[in-house]
Amino acid sequence: MTSHWILGPGAIGRLLAHSLSSLAGVTLIGRRTLPEQQTITPPEGEPRIKHLNVITTSQLLANAPAPPAFVHITTKAMAAEAALESVADVISSTTPLVLWQNGFLAQPRLTELWPGPVLCATTTEGAYLTGDDGVVHAGRGHTFAGDLNNRHGELAQVVVATLTQAGLAATAVDDIRSRLWQKLAVNAAINPLVALHGVRNGELHDAAYAGRVEAVVEEVAAIMLAEGIQAPNGGSGLDAWLALVWDVIEKTANNKASMLQDVETKRLTERGAILGPLIESAERHGVGCEVLRGLDGELAELEAGF
Numbered sequence: 001m002t003s004h005w006i007l008g009p010g011a012i013g014r015l016l017a018h019s020l021s022s023l024a025g026v027t028l029i030g031r032r033t034l035p036e037q038q039t040i041t042p043p044e045g046e047p048r049i050k051h052l053n054v055i056t057t058s059q060l061l062a063n064a065p066a067p068p069a070f071v072h073i074t075t076k077a078m079a080a081e082a083a084l085e086s087v088a089d090v091i092s093s094t095t096p097l098v099l100w101q102n103g104f105l106a107q108p109r110l111t112e113l114w115p116g117p118v119l120c121a122t123t124t125e126g127a128y129l130t131g132d133d134g135v136v137h138a139g140r141g142h143t144f145a146g147d148l149n150n151r152h153g154e155l156a157q158v159v160v161a162t163l164t165q166a167g168l169a170a171t172a173v174d175d176i177r178s179r180l181w182q183k184l185a186v187n188a189a190i191n192p193l194v195a196l197h198g199v200r201n202g203e204l205h206d207a208a209y210a211g212r213v214e215a216v217v218e219e220v221a222a223i224m225l226a227e228g229i230q231a232p233n234g235g236s237g238l239d240a241w242l243a244l245v246w247d248v249i250e251k252t253a254n255n256k257a258s259m260l261q262d263v264e265t266k267r268l269t270e271r272g273a274i275l276g277p278l279i280e281s282a283e284r285h286g287v288g289c290e291v292l293r294g295l296d297g298e299l300a301e302l303e304a305g306f
């Protein structure tokens, strides 16, 4: 049985662990002890309890199981590097990593740092935690996987075949960088505003916020052009980016976005992984980013109070 280690036993980590556990050896690794009896509530069914092999990093270091074929990193973006460091001594440096983070922070850093293959996954699966022993698979989505330098296409095929067999629809792609930046554009337009104003995604249609959404997208579209990222859905320019963002807002109208959930529970947001690369790119290309900088500053101020 192929062995998968999943580093970060949060919403995505547990969803992955539950899904893979019937067809692969799964070890779910966290910083603190969690129950081995774990419940998953699927989108269309009753909760199911499973016994998962959940261990802490200290237990792993004290008594490492057989080396894994894959290490999935499912922490938030800013924790990915530290999480990898915490297990780096007990895995071979040629072990393939699969990064599940939003944004574009962990992916380029770990691709540069890690000697082995680094695949990036971008997913529209939706999941949230219900305490230490439960995860709700809130909505089925699709996962795209590939590596930033297009050197590991065959490995991406292996990973997506495993995910698909596990019930998580997935496709291997050769344009993962563009896909990560497109997701980043959507996250930048929605997440900071809903987090700062404590509203559900659909409320961004209200007159109080719609102009601010458009102001963010205007800056983002100019940055994407400068960064050479293809406009979405075969379109071009600002209109294509606006159409994408409003479409996601429409489809996720009832969602409490991840950044709002972080703010409500006083956890650091992924602003550094979402707004950070956009602001850095704007500065590099001499493109305006006052609106993005303003949102980043407001979020930083909010986080300082946590």
Ligand SMILES: NC(=O)C1=CN([C@@H]2O[C@H](COP(=O)(O)OP(=O)(O)OC[C@H]3O[C@@H](n4cnc5c(N)ncnc54)[C@H](OP(=O)(O)O)[C@@H]3O)[C@@H](O)[C@H]2O)C=CC1
Pocket (backbone or CB within 6 Å): 007, 008, 009, 010, 011, 012, 013, 029, 030, 031, 032, 057, 074, 075, 076, 077, 079, 082, 083, 086, 100, 101, 102, 123, 124, 125, 126, 127, 128, 129, 258, 270
């Ligand atoms: N949830 C979703 O629906 C989606 C999430 N994503 C992306 O996936 C990533 C993960 O998100 P999500 O699962 O929601 O986040 P969660 O906050 O639910 O999970 C993160 C997990 O990482 C753990 N962790 C933090 N540091 C370490 C470490 N050093 N070693 C081991 N574990 C660690 C945390 O543990 P602790 O409890 O100790 O803090 C927590 O269990 C994010 O980048 C997110 O943007 C993408 C699409 C959808």
Ligand SMILES: CC(C)(CO)C(=O)C(=O)O
Pocket (backbone or CB within 6 Å): 186, 187, 190, 191, 201, 248, 252, 255, 256, 257, 258, 259
């Ligand atoms: C697309 C969006 C904004 C949906 O809620 C999301 O990915 C998130 O919550 O982080």
